[in-house]
Structures are given as structure tokens and as C-alpha cells.
Amino acid sequence: MSEQIDSAIEWGRARCAGISDTPKLDAELLLAHCIGKTRSYLYSWPEQQLTHNDWQQFQSLITRRLEPTPIAYLVGEREFFSLGLKTSPAALVPRPETELLVEATLAVCLQQPGADLLELGTGTGAIAIALKVECPTIEIVATDISSHCLELAQLNAVRHKLSIDWIRSDWFTQIDGRFDLIVSNPPYISATDTALEQGDLPAEPIAALSPGPTGLEALEVIIAESPNYLKPGGYLLLEHGYDQENEVAGLMREHGFVNVDCKLDLNGLPRVSLGQLGK
Ligand SMILES: C[S@@+](CC[C@H](N)C(=O)[O-])C[C@H]1O[C@@H](n2cnc3c(N)ncnc32)[C@H](O)[C@@H]1O
Structure with a gap:
């Protein structure tokens, strides 16, 4: 029937x-x-x-x-920044909110043709791929701790005929050199937040969602280490939780960042912070 x-x-x-x-x-x-x-x-x-x-x-x-099971895992695809991306249960499903991080990063990249950019925690490759499509002159190194994520990100880059360097790394451990920009949407949900048990989140990789009890662990490492991998005047751009703006701004200033600013998402929530390393 x-x-x-x-x-x-x-x-x-x-x-x-x-x-x-x-x-x-x-x-x-x-x-x-x-x-x-x-x-x-x-x-x-x-x-x-x-x-x-x-x-x-x-x-x-x-x-x-x-x-x-999230729709994106069932159909094997999700659109991000108007680009079709393959998805898998190994990687976070790219979120519309993360387009704000791409837009904020593009605003800097478009002023610096040929800039060197490092993306930490690339997942499906969504951020790196959207940036390379919109600003082809930038050179991108994208990392993840998960080899499954990197394989998926590489497939997505091939699909869009893009050249990006992929490195498996625990944040900065395998990274050499200095960059004009560092961008990341790291895990930032507290391990005790009940949101992790709700909706589709239990089906997504926990390492992509939560870095530990406070939710700030990954942001702290990235902000503290970035000055060692940025050129003077280089930019750090981070997505974070709507209630983490003050901690992120404080950490950025503590580690030598100036012109610290925060972008609001479509709901008026502070979700992306950026700062420039003092010269
Ligand atoms: C919130 S997801 C972001 C994925 C993708 N950039 C996006 O915005 O859709 C965080 C990513 O960081 C990666 N990650 C977690 N811990 C890491 C670590 N110690 N070093 C590098 N990457 C890590 C996860 O595997 C995951 O892909």
C-alpha cells in the first residue's frame, strides 16, 4: 500500500x-x-x-x-552561505548564526587582499569554504582535532573547487607561522547546560558543542594563544554564546587585543567578538 x-x-x-x-x-x-x-x-x-x-x-x-536525527544528517546536506555542503554525524551541522562570523571576517578580508587566515575547528569546512568563495585571494589554513571532520571538509572544498590547506591539530599544537586573521567557532556550551540534552543536539558530536564545565575552556585557549600566531595588528574573530560577551572581551583585552568589538545576531544577541592585536 x-x-x-x-x-x-x-x-x-x-x-x-x-x-x-x-x-x-x-x-x-x-x-x-x-x-x-x-x-x-x-x-x-x-x-x-x-x-x-x-x-x-x-x-x-x-x-x-x-x-x-538532524535533517542535515538524514539528507547528507546543508546549505551555508548559499553553498551546498555535505554533512555527516562526525561534524556539527553548520548553523545560520555562524554566517554572522563569516560576514564579520569578510569585512576584514576585503580590506586585506592576499591575507593569510587560520580557521580553528573547521567541522564541515563551512567557514573556510564560504570565506574562500567570497574572497578568493585569501590563503586559508583550516584545522580540526577530528580527522573525520577534515576528510568531510576536504570533500566539500573539492566540490566547490577550492584550494585550502587542512591540518589536523589540537588548537595550535601543529600550527607554525603567523597569520593576518584567526577565526573560530569553537565549542562553547557548558557541559552542565541542559540544552545539550534538547532538540537535535544529542545527535551531534559532543566535542563540537562543549569544551568542558564552564563552556569557556576552548575560548580561553584560543584567545591566550592567538597572540603567538598573529602578525602585529592581526585580527581574532570568535563566535561565542550570547552570554559570554563580557568574558570574551575581558580575555581579549587581557591578552593584548585592542579595538575589541561585538556583533549582534538577527535576534539582537551578542554572538561574535573581534579584536586586533596591538602593534
Ligand atoms: C562548534 S564546531 C564548529 C564547526 C564549524 N567551524 C562550523 O562553524 O560549523 C567546533 C569544532 O571544533 C573542533 N574542535 C573541538 N576541540 C578541538 C581542539 N581541541 N582542537 C581543534 N579543533 C577542535 C570540533 O571537532 C568541531 O569541528
């Missing part, structure tokens, strides 16, 4: 309603993925009958969605 498109979406929506804020969208994305069409196709042909295989695959993906 099979289903038609509109009734399959309603079936999926009803099941996802308990675990997702966007149950209809989830059902549509998964069904579009199963039949290899766009979401607009679903609206154009609501009465089309699904094949037996497509209906079976859709039911199986909805079951996995309820675990919950």
Missing part, C-alpha cells in the same frame, strides 16, 4: 510534531529527498502517487528523525 504526496507529508508532519518546531518542513524536506525533487515539486503535484520504495524510504527516514 502506498500514499500520495500530500497525505504522506501530513503523515510525516503528525509524527515529527512531538520532536520538532518545524514538523511540516521536516516532512517536506525528507520526502523531497526521497523522490529526488524540490519542495516546490511537492506543492505542484500533491496528488501524485509515491512508488512503494519511496514511501518505504520516507517512513524509514521519519522513524530516524524521531530518534531524533
Whole structure:
């Protein structure tokens, strides 16, 4: 027994309603993925009958969605900065909020053609790839502690025909030289924050989400070490939690950064801080 498109979406929506804020969208994305069409196709042909295989695959993906498994892991893709990126459970799903970090970094890069940039904790490669697409003259070294993340990031760079140097490193341990910019979206959620148990977060790698009990551990290392890897006047740009602005600004000043500033996201929350190493 099979289903038609509109009734399959309603079936999926009803099941996802308990675990997702966007149950209809989830059902549509998964069904579009199963039949290899766009979401607009679903609206154009609501009465089309699904094949037996497509209906079976859709039911199986909805079951996995309820675990919950993030949509990006089920369809193997996520869009970031208008670029399609492969995803895998080894890497954090790139977030729309992180586009603010890319925009703030681009504003600096566009003033410095040919700048050398280091990205720490690249995950899918989202930040490095978006920066290289938007500003092809910059030279980028991107790192992660996870070899699985680096393999995925490399695949994404090949897909977009980009040249980026990838280094497996525990923050700065394998890094030589000095850069014009260092950028990072490090793990910054406290290990005791109950948010880690909510929504899709339990399905994502804990090392990508939480650095330890305070949530500041990775930010502290990166801010303290960056002056050893930045050229005089170089920039450090960091994503952080909405409630970490003051700690990040204090640490930056303590370690010799000037012109410390914070950018607000679309909800008016302080999410990206930057500073310039004193000359
Ligand atoms: C919040 S995720 C950011 C991923 C990606 N840059 C993004 O914005 O979507 C943090 C990343 O830092 C990496 N990471 C965690 N600890 C690390 C360490 N000690 N050294 C290097 N990378 C680390 C994780 O593997 C993860 O990919």
C-alpha cells in the first residue's frame, strides 16, 4: 500500500510534531529527498502517487528523525552561505548564526587582499569554504582535532573547487607561522547546560558543542594563544554564546587585543567578538 504526496507529508508532519518546531518542513524536506525533487515539486503535484520504495524510504527516514536525527544528517546536506555542503554525524551541522562570523571576517578580508587566515575547528569546512568563495585571494589554513571532520571538509572544498590547506591539530599544537586573521567557532556550551540534552543536539558530536564545565575552556585557549600566531595588528574573530560577551572581551583585552568589538545576531544577541592585536 502506498500514499500520495500530500497525505504522506501530513503523515510525516503528525509524527515529527512531538520532536520538532518545524514538523511540516521536516516532512517536506525528507520526502523531497526521497523522490529526488524540490519542495516546490511537492506543492505542484500533491496528488501524485509515491512508488512503494519511496514511501518505504520516507517512513524509514521519519522513524530516524524521531530518534531524533538532524535533517542535515538524514539528507547528507546543508546549505551555508548559499553553498551546498555535505554533512555527516562526525561534524556539527553548520548553523545560520555562524554566517554572522563569516560576514564579520569578510569585512576584514576585503580590506586585506592576499591575507593569510587560520580557521580553528573547521567541522564541515563551512567557514573556510564560504570565506574562500567570497574572497578568493585569501590563503586559508583550516584545522580540526577530528580527522573525520577534515576528510568531510576536504570533500566539500573539492566540490566547490577550492584550494585550502587542512591540518589536523589540537588548537595550535601543529600550527607554525603567523597569520593576518584567526577565526573560530569553537565549542562553547557548558557541559552542565541542559540544552545539550534538547532538540537535535544529542545527535551531534559532543566535542563540537562543549569544551568542558564552564563552556569557556576552548575560548580561553584560543584567545591566550592567538597572540603567538598573529602578525602585529592581526585580527581574532570568535563566535561565542550570547552570554559570554563580557568574558570574551575581558580575555581579549587581557591578552593584548585592542579595538575589541561585538556583533549582534538577527535576534539582537551578542554572538561574535573581534579584536586586533596591538602593534
Ligand atoms: C562548534 S564546531 C564548529 C564547526 C564549524 N567551524 C562550523 O562553524 O560549523 C567546533 C569544532 O571544533 C573542533 N574542535 C573541538 N576541540 C578541538 C581542539 N581541541 N582542537 C581543534 N579543533 C577542535 C570540533 O571537532 C568541531 O569541528
